[in-house]
Amino acid sequence: MKSRTTSSLTIDAFDARAVDIDTVELDQLYTLSIGVGWPHRPEDWQFLRDTGHGIVVHDEIGRVLGSAMWFPHGVDFATVGMVITSPRLQALGTAQWLMKRILSASGGRNLRLNATHAARKLYLSLGFRRERTVFQRQAEAQRFGDMPRPSEGGELRELGQKDLPAIAQLDARAFGASRLDLIAALLRQSAGVGLYRRGRLEAFALCRPFGRGHVVGPVVASADEDAIVVAAPHVAAHEGQFLRIDTHLADGEFCSFLARCGLAFFDTVTTMSLGGEFRDPNGRSGKIPVTYALASQALG
Known part of the structure; x- marks a missing residue:
């Protein structure tokens, strides 16, 4: 059974709330990804929710500000993906906060992810190492x-x-x-x-x-x-x-x-x-x- 977690954080003087990714509307996730130029359809988001776990951050009026997911394969390994925040929120530490939650939730598994150019520095700071380029x-x-x-x-x-x-x-x-x-x-x-x-x-x-x-x-x-x-x-x-x-x-x-x-x-x-x-x-x-x-x- 998927766990449902809730917590709060403060971003740039306003309060935000982190909830399980299954609790928000698909249209909100679609708006988040299309806002950073990612092509995922609502159907693609649903497939990811069906096969993985994740959290989103939303503000006081329910706007989704960021997301992160992980996909377990047995007890020893998982992939991480759909780590999305606006550049402004990433600079304020939101992506790092999300990733630390994913690291905790994934229970010490070996992890693999594919990092955008903008996110590589964040993952290096968390101990990830570069492997290969994806074309x-x-x-x-x-x-x-x-x-x-x-x-x-x-x-x-x-x-x-x-x-x-x-x-x-x-x-x-x-x-x-x-x-x-x-x-x-x-x-x-x-x-x-x-x-x-x-x-x-x-x-x-x-x-x-x-x-x-x-x-x-x-x-x-x-x-x-x-x-x-x-x-x-x-x-x-x-x-x-x-x-x-x-x-x-x-x-x-x-x-x-x-x-x-x-x-x-x-x-x-x-x-x-x-x-x-x-x-x-x-x-x-x-x-x-x-x-x-x-x-x-x-x-x-």
Whole structure:
């Protein structure tokens, strides 16, 4: 059961109140995120509330001034996201106050988050360390040529609930922690493509509505060739539509494929961690599965 906490703080001579994120209206959360240029729809906020925990700060008349969320995966690990305040309130310490609450609530778990440029200094002050850059690539998807074919007897399949155990297991090997509940929730609202060889799932890509259009992720594979094979059907299905992929990869065949699809670099954030070590996907060997595309910046 989610805990519901309430406390107060003083911001710039007025009183503010912190409450559980489930107690405020979705429209208030949408107004908060759109105010800082984030594309989350009310439906995206609801998905995050369904899969995580969080708090918001609001003023005396109920306006939401800030938010922070965390997403547990077992007793040892969690991701942190949706840490939003206005620049003015961040300068007044509101984001730090929110983060300290999240650190307390997450119970000593190893943590990972993706920091905007403006927030990196805050996270460094809390003990997080820089890991890798996340490249946000997005645009209207373009035709990329012939559909790539699986090699070595691979077979592409449409994924469904029966594939959940195999998807979650492969994701855990790449991500470094089991995310069974999250993967199950993502699968319920995503189209999925999997690459099977000799009856074993070796790569997959999910695609779901998000923000201005659709997001492809997570994408997990052991080689660029396989990542392209499972991502390509999603790109083709959304030709001429807004599509987004967040990836740690800076170069290689997968990145070249994204460029051919018209998915240009839009922005970057920095993956940071507190506690456990982050697995660098740029060191891919072709044998160990890695995360080619994130589920989202908040979820990792």
